[in-house]
Amino acid sequence: MASSTMAGAHDHPRGLRRFLFSTNHKDIGTLYIILGSIGGVIGFLLSLAMRLELAYPGVQIFPGLAEFLNGADPAMALDAGKNLYNVFITVHGVLMIFFMAMPILIGGFGNWFVPIMIGAPDMAFPRLNNISFWLLVASLVLAVISMFVDGAPGMKGFGGGWTFYPPLSSNTGTPGPAMDFVILALHLAGASSILGAINFITTIFNMRAPGMTLHKMPLFVWSILVTAFLLLLVLPVLAGCVTMLLTDRNFGTMFYDPAGGGDPLLFQHLLWFFGHPEVYIVILPGFGIISQIVSTFSKKPVFGYLGMAYAMVCIGVLGSIVWAHHMYTVGMSLNAQRYFTLATMVIAVPTGIKIFSWIATMWGGSLSFRAPMVWAIGFIFVFTMGGITGVVLANASADKQFHEGYYVVAHFHYTLSLGAVFALYAGFYYWFPKMSGYMYSETLAKANFWLLFIGVNVVFFPQHFLGLGGMPRRYIDYPDAYALWNLVSSFGMIFVTLSLVVWFYVIIDAFLKKRLAGANPWGVGATTLEWTLSSPPPFHQFEVLPRISGSGR
Amino acid sequence: MFNVNRQMLTRGALAAAVAVPTILCAGVALAQAEGQPVPGGLGLPNMVTPVGLATQQLYNMVLMPIISFIALFVLGLLIYVCYRFNEQANPVPSKLTHNTPLEIIWTLIPVLILLFISVPSLRLLAQQVEVPEASVTIKVTGNQWYWSYKYPEDQGGGFGFDQMLKPESELQPGDLRLLTVDNEALVPVNEVIAVHLTSNDVIHAFGVPSFGVRMDAIPGRLNQTWFKVEKEGVYYGQCFFICGKDHAYMPIVIRAVSREKYNEWLAQAKQKFARADSRVRVAADSR
Secondary structure: OOOHHHOOOOOOOOHHHHHHOOOOHHHHHHHHHHHHHHHHHHHHHHHHHHHHHHOOOOOOOHHHHHHHHHOOOHHHHHHHHHHHHHHHHHHHHHHHHHHHHHHHHHHHHHHHHHHHHOOOOOOOOHHHHHHHHHHHHHHHHHHHHHHHOEOOOOOEOOOOOOOOOOOOOOOOOOOOOHHHHHHHHHHHHHHHHHHHHHHHHHHHHHOOOOOOOHHHOOHHHHHHHHHHHHHHHHHHHHHHHHHHHHHHHHOOOOOOOHHHOOOHHHHHHHHHHHHHHHHHHHHHHHHHHHHHHHHHHHOOOOOOHHHHHHHHHHHHHHHOOOHHHHOOOOOOOHHHHHHHHHHHHHOHHHHHHHHHHHHHHHOOOOEOOOHHHHHHHHHHHHHHHHHHHHHHHHOHHHHHHHOOEHHHHHHHHHHHHHHHHHHHHHHHHHHHHHHHOEOOOHHHHHHHHHHHHHHHHHHHHHHHHHHHHOOEOOOOOOOHHHHHHHHHHHHHHHHHHHHHHHHHHHHHHHHHHOOEOOOOOOHHHOOOHHHHOOOOOOOOOOOOOOOOOOOOO | OHHHHHHHHHHHHHHHHHHHHHHHHHHHHHOOOOOOOOOOOOOOOOOOOHHHHHHHHHHHHHHHHHHHHHHHHHHHHHHHHHHHOEOOOOOOOOOOOOOHHHHHHHHHHHHHHHHHHHHHHHHHHHHHHOOOOOOEEEEEEEEOOEEEEEEOHHHOOOEEEEEOEOOHHHOOOOOOOOOOEOOOEEEEOOOOEEEEEEEOOOOEEEEEHHHOEEEEEOOOOOEEEEEOOOOOEEEEEEEOOOOOOOHHHOOEEEEEEOHHHHHHHHHHHHHHOOOHHHOOOOOOOOO
């Protein structure tokens, strides 16, 4: 399809020039997916160390790790180990959110398929796209470096959790430069996402093919549009929030220091004004992917398309006005807690609409259980599990029993580690044939699913019991009564680790066996525009714009 | 066939919806030791305060049955759909994409469920936040990494002490690793205890699971929470907000005793903890 008459300036660059200087949305998308995989693997290894440590009461792994990673003095190794555990939980959170889920779901799949799905040749600002990606690489490097520079007195790295609350993150708790590295990493990641968001919004509003009205756009494009607006709205708040922390730390301001008239709670409000929409930023593209997959493999259009699209808009709006439900124990007024309880519970309504609409899409369909569909069905179940415990935690009254405990850990891992990651794998298997041109092995893909499905449920379901029993989170060691469920939880990591190994093997297998996928491996259900192109698509697609007549869903 | 399956599924889902909470509540009932975590426990701890009991009731009687039912309902629907509408069973897909009454129902029913939840939930919230007239006020301050308690002079106190984790090497039989401390904080039973919370360095959080109490200790702010212990005993809590390397090593121990024993303890403690800097009063009774 790539026409030879258009050669010249738009010729195929090769090697380093192709990827380093890339302005091609598909190449940049691939780079994002690779970066996200690297971030995800590091984040996974951190969580593996954490689960190994927590398998038995007592401190076993981390003192040795601290000696190995930070060159800690053996006499100080126990303290260094306790600090390193906190550093691990912090970096695990930062990596999984900013360098795994967001790059793959938004940067990777968004870049690859938003232009194709709306019938555009590329993103609106290809060079902006390039800098969004490379800023994120620099940001990842800064985040990882932060683990190895001075943080808390006599310690390496910042260990205060991914929410970076001062005074633990200010000079009181972390005088060393580790926190400054984290702040600069957040600045770069934020700038990267803001530029990306501008690019997506412009592309979606201005570059749709003739006939592709907003109400004909595939739901994945809708999800990226809502996500991009959320990013644009909340990331500047995060940037301001951490910049004030930076000036508090280095230039003597007192925004968050009560000794100078500041207030640590200001930070929390600003952080969660970003932080709560952020969880929807991570999950909304997943909703989009699941909608495409469920429709494709049910061979039916999505049930209640408009309801689905506006449910996402509604989730985006509501998600931006409920931030203080992360702060029920800070001592807010009764009325503020009442408002945030009710507003938070309302989010269950549009989320419920989405769950039921996916099931209604499958109802009456002709389901084929290919790997992406199996992942998508898995997603619907685990996300429901995470959603309902969210309804419990939405209640300020009940939250006072669960706040900062393992019930919360179980809840957000069911929505993210299971929800977002299952959507990510579903999208990966759905589009892998399109992106690479090769079919993956169906058997291996399903082995990957079952290993991860069993694994994460064994890891996270018992954490509900730990939370109910009163175990606080971010603990390197716990009272002996919590030993049983911690051991079960750590046991699940065996399956999770195996599933990751299988996933690598799926990719190696696909590229070695070279089973050609063809333009549309999924049959009549796959109606979006990417399936009209060859696999992999030409370097530049849609040099003649497609015309959309009927339903473009 | 369709009907039979639906009936079976409904019945199965109902049975499971009843069974699961029952099993989980049984975990609570089996719990013998009070005030400390139960090995292999499945549910909330035994509660000993009015707020704690109301929390337990809200979770065990309202929230958990509802969410268990919803999870099983969605699981049941998914299993049914996969069984009934797979390629073999249903080779020709329908074109159904809209059903307005259905969409209104699945919007309205969740709204009703949430309204139903919000009534007891908001009632409990008010109970937690509005501190009743207290007979004893304790000021608790978080430090890296221990808690300090101050008992005001005009309530028979006038002393303060630090509560530190007992190191593993000094544990006696019956002590709990990571929970037993050097100085327990005593309170009288069946009296309202107000806790004033702040911090000297970073944010900590004061949490005692069997009281249903969890509140942040924030530098520069004075937070207030309360409890009324209705049963004598020793109750353990921990720090619930990450505060640095020894976050896991700053437990809380509250011992609830009769008024007489409490008064005796006050007299002894005044001697034991007599320090110049610990003479505190309830802030000139601001009421």
